[in-house]
Amino acid sequence: xxxxxxxxxxxxxxxxxxxxxxxxxxxxxxxxxxxxxxxxxxxxxxxxxxxxxxxxxxxxxxxxxxxxxxxxxxxxxxxxxxxxxxxxxxxxxxxxxxxxxxxxxxxxxxxxxxxxxxxxxxxxxxxxxxxxxxxxxxxxxxxxxxxxxxxxxxxxxxxxxxxxxxxxxxxxxxxxxxxxxxxxxxxxxxxxxxxxxxxxxxxxxxxxxxxxxxxxxxxxxxxxxxxxxxxxxxxxxxxxxxxxxxxxxxxxxxxxxxxxxxxxxxxxxxxxxxxxxxxxxxxxxxxxxxxxxxxxxxxxxxxxxxxxxxxxxxxxxxxxxxxxxxxxxxxxxxxxxxxxxxxxxxxxxxxxxxxxxxxxxxxxxxxxxxxxxxxxxxxxxxxxxxxxxxxxxxxxxxxxxxxxxxxxxxxxxxxxxxxxxxxxxxxxxxxxxxxxxx
Amino acid sequence: xxxxxxxxxxxxxxxxxxxxxxxxxxxxxxxxxxxxxxxxxxxxxxxxxxxxxxxxxxxxxxxxxxxxxxxxxxxxxxxxxxxxxxxxxxxxxxxxxxxxxxxxxxxxxxxxxxxxxxxxxxxxxxxxxxxxxxxxxxxxxxxxxxxxxxxxxxxxxxxxxxxxxxxxxxxxxxxxxxxxxxxxxxxxxxxxxxxxxxxxxxxxxxxxxxxxxxxxxxxxxxxxxxxxxxxxxxxxxxxxxxxxxxxxxxxxxxxxxxxxxxxxxxxxxxxxxxxxxxxxxxxxxxxxxxxxxxxxxxxxxxxxxxxxxxxxxxxxxxxxxxxxxxxxxxxxxxxxxxxxxxxxxxxxxxxxxxxxxxxxxxxxxxxxxxxxxxxxxxxxxxxxxxxxxxxxxxxxxxxxxxxxxxxxxxxxxxxxxxxxxxxxxxxxxxxxxxxxxx
Numbered sequence: 001x002x003x004x005x006x007x008x009x010x011x012x013x014x015x016x017x018x019x020x021x022x023x024x025x026x027x028x029x030x031x032x033x034x035x036x037x038x039x040x041x042x043x044x045x046x047x048x049x050x051x052x053x054x055x056x057x058x059x060x061x062x063x064x065x066x067x068x069x070x071x072x073x074x075x076x077x078x079x080x081x082x083x084x085x086x087x088x089x090x091x092x093x094x095x096x097x098x099x100x101x102x103x104x105x106x107x108x109x110x111x112x113x114x115x116x117x118x119x120x121x122x123x124x125x126x127x128x129x130x131x132x133x134x135x136x137x138x139x140x141x142x143x144x145x146x147x148x149x150x151x152x153x154x155x156x157x158x159x160x161x162x163x164x165x166x167x168x169x170x171x172x173x174x175x176x177x178x179x180x181x182x183x184x185x186x187x188x189x190x191x192x193x194x195x196x197x198x199x200x201x202x203x204x205x206x207x208x209x210x211x212x213x214x215x216x217x218x219x220x221x222x223x224x225x226x227x228x229x230x231x232x233x234x235x236x237x238x239x240x241x242x243x244x245x246x247x248x249x250x251x252x253x254x255x256x257x258x259x260x261x262x263x264x265x266x267x268x269x270x271x272x273x274x275x276x277x278x279x280x281x282x283x284x285x286x287x288x289x290x291x292x293x294x295x296x297x298x299x300x301x302x303x304x305x306x307x308x309x310x311x312x313x314x315x316x317x318x319x320x321x322x323x324x325x326x327x328x329x330x331x332x333x334x335x336x337x338x339x340x341x342x343x344x345x346x347x348x349x350x351x352x353x354x355x356x357x358x359x360x361x362x363x364x365x366x367x368x369x370x371x372x373x374x375x376x377x378x379x380x381x382x383x384x385x386x387x388x389x390x391x392x393x394x395x396x397x398x399x400x401x402x403x404x405x406x407x408x409x410x411x412x413x414x415x416x417x418x419x420x421x422x423x424x425x426x427x428x429x430x431x432x433x434x435x436x437x438x
Numbered sequence: 439x440x441x442x443x444x445x446x447x448x449x450x451x452x453x454x455x456x457x458x459x460x461x462x463x464x465x466x467x468x469x470x471x472x473x474x475x476x477x478x479x480x481x482x483x484x485x486x487x488x489x490x491x492x493x494x495x496x497x498x499x500x501x502x503x504x505x506x507x508x509x510x511x512x513x514x515x516x517x518x519x520x521x522x523x524x525x526x527x528x529x530x531x532x533x534x535x536x537x538x539x540x541x542x543x544x545x546x547x548x549x550x551x552x553x554x555x556x557x558x559x560x561x562x563x564x565x566x567x568x569x570x571x572x573x574x575x576x577x578x579x580x581x582x583x584x585x586x587x588x589x590x591x592x593x594x595x596x597x598x599x600x601x602x603x604x605x606x607x608x609x610x611x612x613x614x615x616x617x618x619x620x621x622x623x624x625x626x627x628x629x630x631x632x633x634x635x636x637x638x639x640x641x642x643x644x645x646x647x648x649x650x651x652x653x654x655x656x657x658x659x660x661x662x663x664x665x666x667x668x669x670x671x672x673x674x675x676x677x678x679x680x681x682x683x684x685x686x687x688x689x690x691x692x693x694x695x696x697x698x699x700x701x702x703x704x705x706x707x708x709x710x711x712x713x714x715x716x717x718x719x720x721x722x723x724x725x726x727x728x729x730x731x732x733x734x735x736x737x738x739x740x741x742x743x744x745x746x747x748x749x750x751x752x753x754x755x756x757x758x759x760x761x762x763x764x765x766x767x768x769x770x771x772x773x774x775x776x777x778x779x780x781x782x783x784x785x786x787x788x789x790x791x792x793x794x795x796x797x798x799x800x801x802x803x804x805x806x807x808x809x810x811x812x813x814x815x816x817x818x819x820x821x822x823x824x825x826x827x828x829x830x831x832x833x834x835x836x837x838x839x840x841x842x843x844x845x846x847x848x849x850x851x852x853x854x855x856x857x858x859x860x861x862x863x864x865x866x867x868x869x870x871x872x873x874x875x876x
Contacts, residue, residue, distance in 0.1 A: 376810055383725065392810075394730045404730070406671065407711075411728065414685035418723045421688060424871075425722045
């Protein structure tokens with residue numbers, strides 16, 4: 001999550017985050033000298049507290065891929081992977097990651113990344129994750145430990161499901177870490193980290209929910225990806241993350257008090273004419289350009305599903321030091337992509353209502369079936385349930401070839417103008433004394 | 439009188455519509471879009487202005503048959519004057535190109551040959567029509583197309599061993615581009631004088647006098663433009679304030695509603711995109727879907743097919759209607775269009791059967807978008823340039839019946855102007871709202 005150019009305006013907490021990230025990559029670059037073991041793992045359902053309890057350094061391939069895209073390096077990496085035989089239809093995160101590895105495995109800060117000593121595969125609703133680490137296992141010749149997370153097909157987490165995950169942690173994952181590091185599992189360390197996680201999680205939820213204010217002091221999609229950064233990656237459960245979220249909360253609280261909107265790369269946000277809920281991951285190759293399209297139209301995102309991919313905190317979940325492994329199990333099973341379509345639907349409906357949004361905008365991503373399957377159904381159903389219009393754009397995660405600026409801009413403008421016309425038309429009907437749906 | 443103008447800057451053509459205070463269409467203009475969007479907009483707007491004068495003249499002259507005859511003659515003579523103005527400009531530029539250094543080796547014979555072609559073209563324009571008042575021959579609205587047809591035919595006759603056909607067409611290509619980027623006086627005031635003289639020749643003097651008087655009165659009516667609204671793909675390039683630019687999706691919705699008030703679903707197939715739009719009882723868009731960055735199966739695709747078959751794009755539909763056995767076409771990819779076409783031809787398929795298949799394939803793609811947007815509600819209005827194609831209309835009618843049952847299918851003769859009409863309506867209503875607010 002690095003910047004694109006120096007001219008970009010930043011919130012002060014972003015600079016704190018940047019320093020945290022730089023420090024982490026610095027450690028990674030010197031992992032061998034430091035005698036640290038390196039574990040590659042995925043963002044959804046990540047076991048960061050457990051990894052920290054064993055003093056291993058995590059690497060998140062999706063984060064590397066999106067960082068590469070933001071630095072405009074993804075195209076080269078994807079081409080490399082395609083030369084190796086990966087087809088155009090393969091998830092572009094995977095291709096970007098493999099291409100990056102083949103071209104020297106240089107991370108977002110320009111320093112080389114160490115190879116993994118272990119691949120920790122937390123499977124949370126994304127089948128591609130399994131294939132991805134199968135490929136990395138061949139690339140690096142290192143072992144994989146898998147945590148199989150049952151899908152919430154029936155819309156709930158049962159005791160059996162929880163026990164199944166906890167048993168895997170006890171019998172597979174923790175022993176693998178013990179073998180890797182030569183140290184014994186220390187539950188007190190894990191508990192201490194989880195207590196810190198919960199504290200930061202409280203602050204993060206307060207930040208996300210600040211978008212209920214008018215004007216919203218944050219953008220919960222474009223800005224949101226920065227706010228979730230430390231929580232979803234290597235820092236959850238650390239003192240640094242707790243401090244970062246405390247500062248972020250103060251900063252956002254200040255904007256609420258002064259009635260200010262978010263700071264976007266183009267400067268402070270002006271009048272907020274449209275409040276949107278966004279479903280789907282962002283496009284990373286044209287991240288700033290896409291944000292600008294929203295900014296120019298006065299559209300602010302008040303809630304998004306993407307900021308829940310690495311954990312669901314605003315619906316009540318907290319890492320719980322009193323039942324550490326059960327809590328980790330609940331966390332893994334609660335990630336957005338591990339939830340059923342009806343659950344996602346209920347959630348989006350709640351967001352549209354609770355955040356008083358004008359509608360739902362879906363960014364359907366070419367690469368990601370975990371997200372995209374069923375999105376049109378979500379769109380229709382949200383329209384039906386809330387009476388508010390939904391819009392649909394199509395891009396990709398990290399492959400520029402799937403981003404047509406003219407097409408996306410046309411759809412966004414049309415969607416927002418449609419909201420505007422509906423408002424005007426409702427106003428006119430109201431003035432004529434006709435019944436108006438909320 | 440107060441008028442409102444909508445300009446639709448499409449990828450292929452630029453349209454302008456002028457309406458009056460009562461939302462009646464006064465005039466329409468169309469030109470091919472070129473690299474200079476501003477000029478294309480100006481040309482279409484000026485043409486709409488001229489066409490508005492003729493509408494006003496129609497209102498002024500009333501129903502009497504002898505006056506109607508005068509009006510038809512005047513319109514024809516006026517178009518001839520415009521053609522002569524265009525041709526004169528083309529002549530100057532073509533002769534200049536024939537004298538260029540690039541063709542120095544054959545300068546003298548080339549200039550002589552070009553001169554003969556140009557003389558022939560002028561003769562064709564000046565030649566009085568054999569059938570006065572009969573149905574007008576089906577010719578293109580664009581000077582470029584008419585000039586190209588005449589020029590090519592004459593060049594074929596005039597070419598010899600020194601000045602080849604390609605040399606002559608090279609001059610045409612250069613000169614036509616330049617003439618298209620020159621602003622010519624094609625205005626009512628500038629051309630109507632000569633047209634009156636020709637139109638009244640041989641007419642009963644009293645009819646002539648009444649006609650002349652009406653023309654003078656109409657020419658005096660001020661057309662005070664209250665608002666110009668831009669829409670279409672090129673809308674961002676128009677030098678208009680932000681609030682005067684509307685998405686073509688909303689414009690097509692409102693325009694279709696104005697043409698057919700019972701419209702609930704709109705299908706617009708333009709040059710490079712296809713849009714499926716749902717509107718409410720006021721013509722306000724409630725939902726829409728459009729093709730992604732790939733423009734397969736849009737109007738431009740038909741353009742390529744026409745080029746491949748050495749046909750005019752307007753000839754495709756009628757030929758396809760002669761089909762007795764539709765060929766199944768899978769891909770509507772414009773890039774592969776030529777290869778697929780030759781493949782079927784070499785397999786012995788008949789031209790009309792292949793074309794019928796191509797039209798069906800285009801509409802099948804549109805059907806997917808219609809389904810995504812919420813289906814086909816009663817009534818369906820088909821807009822955009824492709825709505826002028828009878829084979830596309832037939833394919834749509836059949837597929838709608840197959841998938842949704844009987845639906846009323848509306849197609850306005852001015853379907854290509856629907857977006858510009860919607861823009862003009864937004865202009866009038868927006869201005870009214872602004873004035874009310876003030």
